[in-house]
Amino acid sequence: MSEGQKSQISLALEYIGRYSALVAFSIVFAIFIALTPKIIAPYNLLIILHQVTVFAILGAGMTPVIITGRIDLSVGSTLALSSCILGLALIEWKLGLIAAVILAVLAGLAVGLVNGLLIAKLKVPFFLTTVGTMYAVRGLALILMGGVAKSLRDFPQLRYLSAGWIYVIPLPLILIAITYILMDILLNNTPMGRYIYAIGSSFDAAKLVGISIDKYIILAYALSGLTAGIAGVYMSSRVMAASPIIGTLYELYAIAAVALGGTSLFGGEGSVRGTLIGSLTLTIISNGCHLLGISPYLEYVVVGLVIVSMVALDVRIRYLRGEYIEKA
Amino acid sequence: MKYVLEMKNITKIFPGGFKALDGVDFDLKEGEVHVLLGENGAGKSTLIKVLMGVHKRDSGKIILFGEEAEISNPKEAFNKGISVIYQELSLFPHLSVAENIFIVRYPLKRKAFIDRDKLVEEARKALRDLNIDINPLELVKNLNLSERQLVEITRAFSYGAKIIIMDEPTSALSIPEREKLFRVIKTLKKRGISIIYITHFLEEVFKVGDRVTVLRDGKKVGTYPVDAVDTDTLLRLMIGRRLLFETVAEKAAKAKVREEILKIIIHSDSKVYEIPVYSGEVLGIAGPVGSGKTELVKAIYGALKRKDVWLVYKGQKVTFNTPSKAVKFGIGYLPEDRDVEGLFMCRSVRENISIASIWNFVKRLFLIDKGKEKEQVEKIYRALDIRARSLEQQVRYLSGGNKQKVAVARWLCKRPRIIIFDEPTRGIDIPTKIQVYNIIRDLASQGCAVIFSSSEFNEIANLCDRAIVLRRGKIIAEVEGDELNESTLVRLALGEVASS
Numbered sequence: 001m002s003e004g005q006k007s008q009i010s011l012a013l014e015y016i017g018r019y020s021a022l023v024a025f026s027i028v029f030a031i032f033i034a035l036t037p038k039i040i041a042p043y044n045l046l047i048i049l050h051q052v053t054v055f056a057i058l059g060a061g062m063t064p065v066i067i068t069g070r071i072d073l074s075v076g077s078t079l080a081l082s083s084c085i086l087g088l089a090l091i092e093w094k095l096g097l098i099a100a101v102i103l104a105v106l107a108g109l110a111v112g113l114v115n116g117l118l119i120a121k122l123k124v125p126f127f128l129t130t131v132g133t134m135y136a137v138r139g140l141a142l143i144l145m146g147g148v149a150k151s152l153r154d155f156p157q158l159r160y161l162s163a164g165w166i167y168v169i170p171l172p173l174i175l176i177a178i179t180y181i182l183m184d185i186l187l188n189n190t191p192m193g194r195y196i197y198a199i200g201s202s203f204d205a206a207k208l209v210g211i212s213i214d215k216y217i218i219l220a221y222a223l224s225g226l227t228a229g230i231a232g233v234y235m236s237s238r239v240m241a242a243s244p245i246i247g248t249l250y251e252l253y254a255i256a257a258v259a260l261g262g263t264s265l266f267g268g269e270g271s272v273r274g275t276l277i278g279s280l281t282l283t284i285i286s287n288g289c290h291l292l293g294i295s296p297y298l299e300y301v302v303v304g305l306v307i308v309s310m311v312a313l314d315v316r317i318r319y320l321r322g323e324y325i326e327k328a
Numbered sequence: 329m330k331y332v333l334e335m336k337n338i339t340k341i342f343p344g345g346f347k348a349l350d351g352v353d354f355d356l357k358e359g360e361v362h363v364l365l366g367e368n369g370a371g372k373s374t375l376i377k378v379l380m381g382v383h384k385r386d387s388g389k390i391i392l393f394g395e396e397a398e399i400s401n402p403k404e405a406f407n408k409g410i411s412v413i414y415q416e417l418s419l420f421p422h423l424s425v426a427e428n429i430f431i432v433r434y435p436l437k438r439k440a441f442i443d444r445d446k447l448v449e450e451a452r453k454a455l456r457d458l459n460i461d462i463n464p465l466e467l468v469k470n471l472n473l474s475e476r477q478l479v480e481i482t483r484a485f486s487y488g489a490k491i492i493i494m495d496e497p498t499s500a501l502s503i504p505e506r507e508k509l510f511r512v513i514k515t516l517k518k519r520g521i522s523i524i525y526i527t528h529f530l531e532e533v534f535k536v537g538d539r540v541t542v543l544r545d546g547k548k549v550g551t552y553p554v555d556a557v558d559t560d561t562l563l564r565l566m567i568g569r570r571l572l573f574e575t576v577a578e579k580a581a582k583a584k585v586r587e588e589i590l591k592i593i594i595h596s597d598s599k600v601y602e603i604p605v606y607s608g609e610v611l612g613i614a615g616p617v618g619s620g621k622t623e624l625v626k627a628i629y630g631a632l633k634r635k636d637v638w639l640v641y642k643g644q645k646v647t648f649n650t651p652s653k654a655v656k657f658g659i660g661y662l663p664e665d666r667d668v669e670g671l672f673m674c675r676s677v678r679e680n681i682s683i684a685s686i687w688n689f690v691k692r693l694f695l696i697d698k699g700k701e702k703e704q705v706e707k708i709y710r711a712l713d714i715r716a717r718s719l720e721q722q723v724r725y726l727s728g729g730n731k732q733k734v735a736v737a738r739w740l741c742k743r744p745r746i747i748i749f750d751e752p753t754r755g756i757d758i759p760t761k762i763q764v765y766n767i768i769r770d771l772a773s774q775g776c777a778v779i780f781s782s783s784e785f786n787e788i789a790n791l792c793d794r795a796i797v798l799r800r801g802k803i804i805a806e807v808e809g810d811e812l813n814e815s816t817l818v819r820l821a822l823g824e825v826a827s828s
Contacts, residue, residue, distance in 0.1 A: 011717075190694040191686040198683055201672035208631060208669050209684050209738070210655025268674045 013317055020317075021262035021274040024310055025281045032288035039288055046170065048280075048287050050162065050238065053172040054079075054231050055279035058250060059257035060183045061112075061227025063275045064220040066258050067187070069200040069267025070119070072221060073130040075228040075254055077137035078111045079247035082232025084141045087150050087242020090158075097157055104236075105229035111137055112225015116218030134251070141244035149243035152236060162237040175234065176276070179227065183272045186223075196220055200267030256307050257282050264314065281306070330394075332358050332490055332522050333379075338388035340374055342728070346756075348374040350546045351388075356491065361513060361523045363533045363554070366543035367566055367784055369754065372526050375543070376493055380405045380412060393490070411484035412493040419476055421469035426451030428468055429483045454486040458515050474505035481512060485521065492516065493524045498532065499618025499800075510536050528566075528616050528783075530559050530822050542566055563818060567786065589658075589745055589777050590646075592628060595636040596803050603796060603806065605746060605777045610768060612788035612795030613781035614817050620801035621781040622664050625748045628779070629661045630654040658745035660684065662735055662752055664781075670735045673724040677716050680723050680734050681705045685742040708737045712763070729760035736767060747771060748779040753787065765791055785817040797821050 016023070032039050039048075058075050065072045085107040089100035111133060118129045152158055164171040187193035195216045198206040207213055235246055261278030263270025285306060289299040333356040340349040349371045356362050364372045377383040379390065381399040390397050392408060399405045402412070419428050427434075429451045437443040451464035460478050468476060477497060484492050494513075498506045513523060513536050525536060533540050534554055542549040542565045549565045557565075590605040605611055613621050626632035628639065630648030639646045641657075648654040651661065663669035672680050682689065682701050689701040702719065709719060712733045716726055723734055732752065739747050749768065753761045768791060772778050782788050788795050794808040797820045805820050 185695070189696050189698070191690060191696065192694065194679060194683060194686050194696075197675060197679070198672050201674050202668065204669045205663075205672055208629075208651050208661055208663055210652040211683075212650070212652045264674075268672065 009320075013320055016317060018262070020310070020313060021260060021277040021281075024260060024306070025277045025284075028281050028288075028306065029284055032284055032291075036288060036291045038291050039284070044287070044291070048283055049170060049172055051287060052279050052283040053162075053176060053234055054238075054250065055253050055257045055282055056176050056276055057179055057227050057231040057234065058254035059261070059275040059279045060179045060272050061224035062251075062254040062258050063183065063261075063263055063270060063272045064187060064193075064196050065224045066255070066263050066265060067196050067200045067267060067270050068217060068220050069203070070126040070217070070220070071130065071255065071265075072112075072115065072224040073127070073251045074111060074115060074133040074137055075224060075231075076247040076250035076252075077134045077141065078108050078225055078228035079232040079235060079250060080244050081111065081137050081141045081144075082108045082229040083236040083242050083246055084144045084244050086233055086236050087152060088144060090152060090155050091150060091242075097155065101161075101233050104233050105226065108229020108232060109222055109226045111228070112222040113218065115225065116221030119221065120214035120217040138244070145242065145244045147244065149241050149245065152240050152242055158237050159240060160237075162234055172234070175230075179230070180272055180276055183223070187272060192216060192219060197268060200269075202268070253282060256303070259307060259314075260310050262314070265311070330358055331355050331391075332393055334391040335375070335379065336389050336391070338375065338378055338390075339386045340371075340378055340383055341386050346728070347546050349378065349385075352543065352546070352548045354541055354548070354551075356522045356524060357538075358522055359517050359520045360538040361517060361525050361536050363537035363540040364524060364526045364543065365528065365530075365533060365540055365562060365566060367528060369545070369784065370543040370566075371546040372543055373495065374546075376412070376495065376524070376526070379493075380410065406487075406489075409488065409490040410493065411487065411489035411491070412495065413477060413480050413484065413497060414495075419468045419479060421467070423468060424464065425455075425462055425466050425468060425471070425479050426464035428479055429454060429464070429486055431483075450486075451482075454482050457519070458482055458485060458512050460512060474501050474508065477501075477509065478512060481516070485516065485519070489521065491522050491524065493526070495526045496528075496617060497525070498527070498529065499616070528822060530562055533562065534559075559823060563815065563823075567814060567818070589641075591640040593638040593640060594624070594803050595638075601796070601803055601806060605779065606793075607745065607775050607777045608772050609793040610772050610778040610780050610791055612792030612812075613779065613798065614783075614785055614788040614795050615798030615821050616783050618800075619783075619798040619821065621783070621798055622750055623801070624798065624803075625661070625750050625779060625781055628654075629659060629748060631661070655684070655744070660739035660742055660744040660747045662739060662747065662749045664750040664754065666732055666735050671723050671731060674722055676720045677709065677714065677723055677726070677734055678702065678705050678719040681708060681737045681741050684738050704741060705737075708740050712737055712740075712767075729756040732756050732760065732764070736764065740767070740771075743776070746777045746779065748781070750781045751783065752780075753782070753784065785814045785821065788812075788817055789814040 038044055058079070062072060062075065082104040086100050086104035089095040089103050090097070095103065115130055115133055118124045119126045160171070162172060166174060187196065195206070195211050198209070198211060199213055199216055203213070232247070236242055239246070257279035258270070258275050259265060259278065260281045261270065261274030261276065263274055282303065285303055286299055289302060335352070335354040338349050338352045339347070341347050352371065352375060354375060364375070366372050374383060378385045379399070381401045381404055390399065397408065399408065420431065426448045430447055435443045435446040435450060448464050455462055455464060458481065460482060462471070462475055462478065468479065471479065481492065497509060501509065516523060527533070537554045539551055539553055540557065540562070541551040542562065544566060586609065587607045588604045589607055592603045592605065594601045594603065603611070613624060615621050623632060624637065627634040627637040630651050630653055646657070648657065667673065672683070678701070682705050686696065689696050691697045705719060714733045714737065715730050723731060726734065736752070752764050768778050768780060780788070780792060789812055792812065795812055795817070796803055797805040797807065797817060799821055807816060
């Protein structure tokens, strides 16, 4: 092989790597459109939007954490805590809707900060830290609510957050747009974002270039907690209830959305734009299976297969690029 | 005596055209110790990597035990009877010595269960064969470096390795430990094992070697029986004549301001060295690989805690407990291991260059002015003639020399008061080397203080205004002026010393 051919192949690999999320999305979408054209009917697109919002919001916060080469398993529980705080604030503490929403979102942020501090300052391994907070926060939510969900139907304005429209634009779309634009700017146009990528790319090099690593790991987890808080409010509005048991396993959907979005689980590479596409891919699989009458059990299998093949592709590309991955 | 290994006319060209090996011949007889001698970058490690199948050779052939052999990876080499002794890397600390020795072929009973008694018995026997006094039941984590090395040698021996390669085996050993290793090497020879012994300590050539091959700049200078050469001859053969520095700016072109920025105080066993760092000067840190240069500069930079290294700024003791503090003070550090510690491989050339000075491009709020960033980065990118497809190309696709230029560019973009270059020319091609030399001199003439650590003594001699010399982790001399020449440095760092 000549040098020129080699460099063309490496260029091609780089592009496939960069646009893998879009490729996967297009393939999945095309398959489902072929199988069931109903999927692009306007009313169904609205359903897809409602379904994608939670994954997309959680994924937006999960992205910086994964870019640092870490993971946050507590976001499902945090989402539930946020929902419960919202409910308590409205029902028990008689706060206004806006104050209650802010409080709920702050509860999510607080969990994120605790995660970040434990990982960065006390050096508890990130996996165990977030497994720990996953349990503890879920327990806290259950204690706060006495183990039962409470209806929020007495607060009809809450419905507006998920079902409202501004002119012709549904509110969830605006929520996604704002979250993603801000996160994209943060990651690409600020020093903090550069540092987050740097830490994920090489911890040692980041340290030696003078980055205060702890600060930015805390930031990444805080962002993840914050978006989990927002997702909790949105979910409460969707189901019009404050529930300590919602969001179970959602951390895995968020991670899947990030992975399907082409963000490397090894850290250092990826983008929230990808995560948005990844959450869409995930939602379309789920929605499409539903439309086709495929059993929800089989749907899990499909989701699993897509995720594994996507990551396998990523690993394969890295292998071809000459990065040998030895850890499994 | 018959030859166990013949490597003929080996050439290895790295991407980018750098000829690491140029038609090198090397052979090894049964039961001999053949020393491979040369400065850093002479091609010693590359030759071994070609033999082990880590690097694919561009031409030449390898004849192993009289048959032409194709070795495509280290495992194959291992199965064919070639073992490399690495330092502490390949042992399992939580297993016992015996378990480590037999790690991939535990003696079994009833085909499934490890036969513990036999395991310990065989390990004891293997250690005794080599006259090594280590308890086979001891856990490896409780052994010191020297003992671990001996366990590795025992493992290689008990696997039936016919050729054992030792790469700088003594660089971290104390004098009695070295003697112990030399005794084990003699025993190995008696058992018919052939050894390739890589070093740049001249005295060791005469202690363990039968023959010596000198490499220089990827070429073989010659192979000699050790009793036909002496230290001075070897020294001359190793260094040769070089024209490398004729193109480098004159040392005399010094900056007008010479101001003490920092004082490094190093507590040695017998003496306290006070080493001032002046603006406009290049301070050299000379010493072979493993002599503690990286540990010293990392301690200065706050990346390593050391009680015996202090810093004094304007009469006050300063402590950097993290590199970020050192960076805030105005120090930049170019690590020796640029791939792991220096560069962000999966990020673009642009981001790698601007990362250290990214706050300079923030205009308001926290937003980076990308135009300004690109403009500044591009200026340095062009000035250093970095060859990448674009500023947005990921650094991992660049050649070694270009990677190093990116790492240097980062600090040129930041402009700290002190820049530490740790082995900046290792593994890069000659034109890039010259460029790095010129950058270093330019920085000094613009008033920057440069600390330049290198194991290539000619670099220190030709580039530095002052230098300190390290040997086995200890500072042993401070030289400047006429004393600062290559042969003095080599003699101080590598030559015979009364105490050894």
